[in-house]
Amino acid sequence: MPHLRENNTALISALRGLLPSESVLADAEDMRPFECDGLAVYRQLPMVVALPETVAQVQSILRLCHAHGVPVVARGAGTGLSGGALPLADGLLLSLAKFNRILNIDVHNAMATVQPGVRNLAISEAAAAYGMYYAPDPSSQIACTIGGNVAENSGGVHCLKYGLTVHNILMLKVVTMEGELLTIGAETLDSPGYDLLALMTGSEGMLGVIVEITVKLLAKPERAQVVLAAFDDVMKAGEAVGSIIAAGIIPAGLEMMDKLAIRAAEDFVHAGYPRDAEAILLCELDGTHAEVSEYILAVRNILTASGATEVRTAADEAERQLFWKGRKSAFPAVGRISPDYYCMDGTIPRRQLPHVLRRIGEMSAEYGLAVANVFHAGDGNLHPLILFDANKEGELHRTEEFGRSILRLCVEVGGTITGEHGVGVEKIDQMCVQFLSAELSQFHAVKAAFDPSGLLNPGKAVPTLRRCAEFGAMHVHHGQLPHPELERF
Amino acid sequence: MGGMDISTALQQQVLDAFHNGTPLNICGSGSKAFLGNASRGQAIDVTGHRGIVEYDPSELVLTVRSGTTLHEIEAALAEAGQMLAFEPPHFGEAATLGGTIACGLSGPRRPYCGSARDSVLGCKLINGRGEILRFGGQVMKNVAGYDVSRLMVGAHGTLGVMLELSLKVLPRPAASITVTRVCSAAGAVSSMSALLGKPLPVDGACFHGEQLYIRLSGSAQAVREARSKIAGGVLPDADNFWHALREHQLPFFKRNGALYRVMVKPATPPLNIEGTWLLDWGGAQRWLYSTEDPASLRHRIASVGGHVTAFRGGKQADEIFHPLPAPLLAIHQRIKASFDPKNIFNRGRLYAGL
Ligand SMILES: Cc1cc2nc3c(=O)[nH]c(=O)nc-3n(C[C@H](O)[C@H](O)[C@@H](O)COP(=O)(O)OP(=O)(O)OC[C@H]3O[C@@H](n4cnc5c(N)ncnc54)[C@H](O)[C@@H]3O)c2cc1C
Numbered sequence: 001m002p003h004l005r006e007n008n009t010a011l012i013s014a015l016r017g018l019l020p021s022e023s024v025l026a027d028a029e030d031m032r033p034f035e036c037d038g039l040a041v042y043r044q045l046p047m048v049v050a051l052p053e054t055v056a057q058v059q060s061i062l063r064l065c066h067a068h069g070v071p072v073v074a075r076g077a078g079t080g081l082s083g084g085a086l087p088l089a090d091g092l093l094l095s096l097a098k099f100n101r102i103l104n105i106d107v108h109n110a111m112a113t114v115q116p117g118v119r120n121l122a123i124s125e126a127a128a129a130y131g132m133y134y135a136p137d138p139s140s141q142i143a144c145t146i147g148g149n150v151a152e153n154s155g156g157v158h159c160l161k162y163g164l165t166v167h168n169i170l171m172l173k174v175v176t177m178e179g180e181l182l183t184i185g186a187e188t189l190d191s192p193g194y195d196l197l198a199l200m201t202g203s204e205g206m207l208g209v210i211v212e213i214t215v216k217l218l219a220k221p222e223r224a225q226v227v228l229a230a231f232d233d234v235m236k237a238g239e240a241v242g243s244i245i246a247a248g249i250i251p252a253g254l255e256m257m258d259k260l261a262i263r264a265a266e267d268f269v270h271a272g273y274p275r276d277a278e279a280i281l282l283c284e285l286d287g288t289h290a291e292v293s294e295y296i297l298a299v300r301n302i303l304t305a306s307g308a309t310e311v312r313t314a315a316d317e318a319e320r321q322l323f324w325k326g327r328k329s330a331f332p333a334v335g336r337i338s339p340d341y342y343c344m345d346g347t348i349p350r351r352q353l354p355h356v357l358r359r360i361g362e363m364s365a366e367y368g369l370a371v372a373n374v375f376h377a378g379d380g381n382l383h384p385l386i387l388f389d390a391n392k393e394g395e396l397h398r399t400e401e402f403g404r405s406i407l408r409l410c411v412e413v414g415g416t417i418t419g420e421h422g423v424g425v426e427k428i429d430q431m432c433v434q435f436l437s438a439e440l441s442q443f444h445a446v447k448a449a450f451d452p453s454g455l456l457n458p459g460k461a462v463p464t465l466r467r468c469a470e471f472g473a474m475h476v477h478h479g480q481l482p483h484p485e486l487e488r489f
Numbered sequence: 490m491g492g493m494d495i496s497t498a499l500q501q502q503v504l505d506a507f508h509n510g511t512p513l514n515i516c517g518s519g520s521k522a523f524l525g526n527a528s529r530g531q532a533i534d535v536t537g538h539r540g541i542v543e544y545d546p547s548e549l550v551l552t553v554r555s556g557t558t559l560h561e562i563e564a565a566l567a568e569a570g571q572m573l574a575f576e577p578p579h580f581g582e583a584a585t586l587g588g589t590i591a592c593g594l595s596g597p598r599r600p601y602c603g604s605a606r607d608s609v610l611g612c613k614l615i616n617g618r619g620e621i622l623r624f625g626g627q628v629m630k631n632v633a634g635y636d637v638s639r640l641m642v643g644a645h646g647t648l649g650v651m652l653e654l655s656l657k658v659l660p661r662p663a664a665s666i667t668v669t670r671v672c673s674a675a676g677a678v679s680s681m682s683a684l685l686g687k688p689l690p691v692d693g694a695c696f697h698g699e700q701l702y703i704r705l706s707g708s709a710q711a712v713r714e715a716r717s718k719i720a721g722g723v724l725p726d727a728d729n730f731w732h733a734l735r736e737h738q739l740p741f742f743k744r745n746g747a748l749y750r751v752m753v754k755p756a757t758p759p760l761n762i763e764g765t766w767l768l769d770w771g772g773a774q775r776w777l778y779s780t781e782d783p784a785s786l787r788h789r790i791a792s793v794g795g796h797v798t799a800f801r802g803g804k805q806a807d808e809i810f811h812p813l814p815a816p817l818l819a820i821h822q823r824i825k826a827s828f829d830p831k832n833i834f835n836r837g838r839l840y841a842g843l
């Protein structure tokens with residue numbers, strides 16, 4: 001039935017033979033909630049949405065799609081910020097939402113086995129009864145799924161000390177596009193063969209559909225304390241970040257917000273942030289009681305020496321939570337003060353922070369668009385939020401141009417176009433800035449090793465060489481971009 | 490920062506091998522030559538490609554050429570009060586970083602502070618077509634493209650010649666102490682497992698010769714506080730003990746016969762398999778000298794969810810690494826072909842046919 005692709009009704013009725021009818025959605029209205037992820041400027045209805053609830057169903061769906069050449073896009077909670085879960089008009093959207101069970105918490109081996117649709121925070125909540133938790137904590141953790149976290153290699157405010165998703169998982173069960181079930185990694189610390197676990201992590205749903213995840217659990221630290229420091233100059237805050245690390249201290253979290261972000265967050269959740277500061281740093285220290293006391297003292301001294309105008313330690317756990325609430329709700333807070341905002345995600349070597357922040361400020365003036373900076377300062381992962389109004393003629397276009405300039409700057413100073421949000425559809429052209437043709441070809445070859453048919457999330461994350469040639473040519477013409485074939489940095 | 494860049498010569502050698510289909514045997518110092526299946530092919534010597542390319546302690550990132558010795562790297566880090574978090578075994582004076590990363594071996598700190606692979610941030614390599622490629626980078630977080638750098642770790646040089654590696658490094662702990670007490674193997678396993686659920690600064694746990702050893706590292710305060718919560722006496726000269734464990738210089742490792750590296754879930758009770766055991770990594774990595782038939786050994790250990798490497802002293806003809814299920818092996822072969830289409834690098838070093 002190779003022409004099934006043209007014949008949607010036949011595919012849909014074949015799906016109804018595999019799943020209960022309420023698990024196959026084909027009406028536009030039913031499919032509307034799946035038309036975009038967190039990057040809502042891109043929208044597309046799929047041909048059909050399937051909501052399986054067993055691994056066998058996932059296998060059958062993928063076999064069916066494989067046999068008929070229908071592309072498949074996996075989806076967790078749809079909080080992704082790069083359009084990774086954006087549906088394809090002629091494709092099937094595979095929602096893992098019904099895989100929402102925690103299968104096992106193994107305290108003795110400090111691990112938990114969960115289904116991919118389990119929310120990130122739900123793992124820590126379930127482990128709390130044993131004094132344990134799952135470390136990576138993206139700001140979206142009440143909503144995003146662990147499957148999506150693995151697919152994006154998500155980080156969080158605690159990843160400076162505790163690592164990213166890739167450092168905190170042990171084993172995956174994955175279904176290939178052909179419908180084959182693979183076990184990748186192991187319940188042991190190392191596993192035989194190539195490190196496919198690393199390859200799967202951050203692969204944006206292009207290599208396989210993740211149907212089970214075994215994560216590591218950590219003992220909850222005895223104490224966590226946060227220090228808030230205010231600065232009258234963003235550069236000083238940036239330099240303070242380097243000084244803390246240089247002193248041999250690895251904070252559990254080290255976050256920075258600038259004035260616009262501080263005010264938006266303060267107005268939204270009343271976190272007690274100083275509204276008149278140009279920048280604040282939130283520095284969390286965790287460990288044993290005595291250890292935390294020792295580090296708090298050291299960090300306070302460094303911050304003061306770096307020119308902080310105010311250094312405040314949370315008075316109690318409630319205030320600590322409040323300080324973090326302000327940070328974790330910074331994106332929605334900015335959403336309240338601007339009709340739209342665009343979140344960037346470049347990472348740079350930490351020492352470039354002052355330079356890059358200054359350049360972003362200058363570009364903000366050039367493009368006539370305000371920027372709120374809220375980011376993971378400790379690991380140099382920037383999240384400039386560009387404020388714009390999509391209803392104003394040309395503003396989205398200008399915003400995207402501005403965003404591209406920021407990413408090019410990140411690559412120029414030795415960084416990367418994406419620290420944790422993924423490439424998706426959004427940054428696919430910037431991949432041509434960061435990688436040479438031979439490197440992109442190697443990525444395509446890796447993809448083909450898992451998915452020879454190329455039907456899993458096609459067109460995302462890795463651009464075709466042709467696309468780069470067109471993109472590169474266009475920009476070279478305007479004299480803005482070095483030719484992608486030339487030496488980078 | 491000194492050293493020597495011979496990447497052009499190495500690239501030329503790979504290009505020639507690609508055109509002529511000559512198998513290559515990638516050579517570091519040869520300290521781990523015993524490890525893996527017998528190597529064939531023309532030697533391609535990376536030890537001349539050496540030197541620290543970039544190291545800024547406040548970035549916690551180090552970039553070095555792959556032929557640089559661990560010795561030189563660790564000396565540079567120590568000067569800045571930092572270290573490689575994965576505490577790599579050297580197994581020889583001249584061990585190179587490239588060989589260490591290719592073997593993917595980590596020391597006693599691994600369960601608590603991460604593995605060799607966890608430290609890798611970026612890699613520059615020559616693939617089997619003679620192309621020089623760069624993946625990852627010098628920053629802590631980077632999700633642009635597939636994680637090819639970490640794929641190189643433990644690939645035993647079968648996917649490419651690593652030229653340069655960027656690693657995340659960590660400050661050395663200000664203080665460290667080792668607490669030891671006599672106990673049974675079963676008691677050690679349950680004590681080490683219980684520690685995983687406690688917020689203590691443990692960075693080493695080993696059971697050897699009826700003794701349990703727990704290493705605590707961190708700020709002086711933290712170590713003092715934690716020590717009072719763990720029963721046992723303080724081990725004098727603890728650094729020597731952990732060094733000897735890491736380098737396989739304890740008397741335990743001086744035996745003749747086949748040494749197996751057994752990976753299991755840490756809380757797995759002592760296995761009833763004939764032989765002499767040493768438990769490292771809090772019980773997650775177990776060393777075993779045994780005369781049991783390797784196939785039945787693998788079978789027994791696989792039945793508790795573990796796997797085995799024939800680390801040293803076994804029969805050369807036996808499979809060294811734990812066999813892969815057929816669908817996974819097929820993906821391995823396709824990945825190998827995608828990097829090294831003419832199969833020139835370290836043929837058969839990891840698995841026959843890879
Ligand atoms: C099963 C097993 C058992 C082992 N047993 C022992 C032992 O008993 N004693 C001991 O001392 N060591 C042992 N080793 C370890 C290994 O040989 C050393 O740990 C490693 O550090 C050697 O560094 P080297 O520079 O000497 O590398 P080499 O020994 O020269 O090379 C180690 C491996 O890495 C590859 N390689 C080296 N450099 C590169 C590069 N730049 N790019 C790509 N690939 C590269 C080589 O081809 C080889 O496969 C064992 C390893 C394994 C896997």
Ligand SMILES: Cc1cc2nc3c(=O)[nH]c(=O)nc-3n(C[C@H](O)[C@H](O)[C@H](O)COP(=O)(O)OP(=O)(O)OC[C@H]3O[C@@H](n4cnc5c(N)ncnc54)[C@H](O)[C@@H]3O)c2cc1C
Nearest residue numbers: 076077078079080084139145147148149151154155205210
């Ligand atoms: C307010 C806000 C704050 C955020 N903060 C952070 C942050 O601090 N750190 C951070 O890293 N990210 C952050 N994000 C981004 C986002 O939450 C993460 O990328 C998250 O991991 C996405 O999970 P999801 O379940 O929503 O995945 P989706 O958006 O549904 O999917 C993301 C990608 O994963 C693939 N995928 C999903 N499930 C599977 C599966 N089971 N198998 C294979 N592929 C799959 C999809 O195809 C897609 O490519 C934030 C987003 C928002 C909206």
